[in-house]
Amino acid sequence: MMDHVDKILAQWMRERPDLDVSAMGLLGRLARLRAHLAREIEKIFTEHGLTSASFDVLAALRRSGPPFQLSPGDLMATTMVTSGTMTNRIDQLEKAGLVERLDNPDDRRGVIIGLTEEGLKRVEAAVTDHVANQHHLLECLETKDRQALDGLLRKLLAAFE
Template structure:
């Protein structure tokens, strides 16, 4: 496979196109389609990070804390999960979760409550302020993300989402050894 840029390149190119053209000249036998997709995905993630993190900052939380709050909120009433459920959902270590929970508890956004019939387990639940802040931050985050995607039509957004889902599931299957 050739690493050359396809003939259907739009009139406006980006840094990934430039890099692919350089690699096509240097190592023409190397297929750089992965760079065309994964390189752009990385750049998009980095570019979107600032505006999204600014939303969280306005709400007095960071990205990791937002993940915890949003996970508890989407779990539905009573907005409570065991720490094990939280850290598995967030794909972080229990130590990383403890750090986040301590900060959120100190801010009055979560509390640890005794589990019925199990004095050893302390599920985490959103406080009233935690629910309000999580809802407000999530609404604003989704508005910012919609704005970031506004260059694409709704149909293009659906198509891109479907393609990314296919790729994500393929990578998850690979990690699972399927």
């Protein structure tokens, strides 16, 4: 069965037969798949008045456990974004009343970001729906395939982190 990426590869093979496009096929499918998945995942967050970006921050705080507090630096590390992006995300979440900036007693350069009561409620509801949606998105793969795919992704990811 020929998919969209196969058509792209066929074009390249016709136009540039000197290129070995096998890697392009894999990486192209990974990129397209990610785009589709990201859009589907975003829908659930929208239902909770969140975005993937804001959920990432709230989720990192929630899963860190009580008292649901982390520094901006900690949050940057887990979310793979720059400091400017994290400042902006925190600003938005603070405006929305979902997190608060607290003084860091140990280091006056830094602050501590904490979930508010409303932020906690919001992320609890969102993560429950999000996890259910994630299973839905993968249900076209049998258990064995899912495990194999996860294993291969892990292997490849290990080369980068």
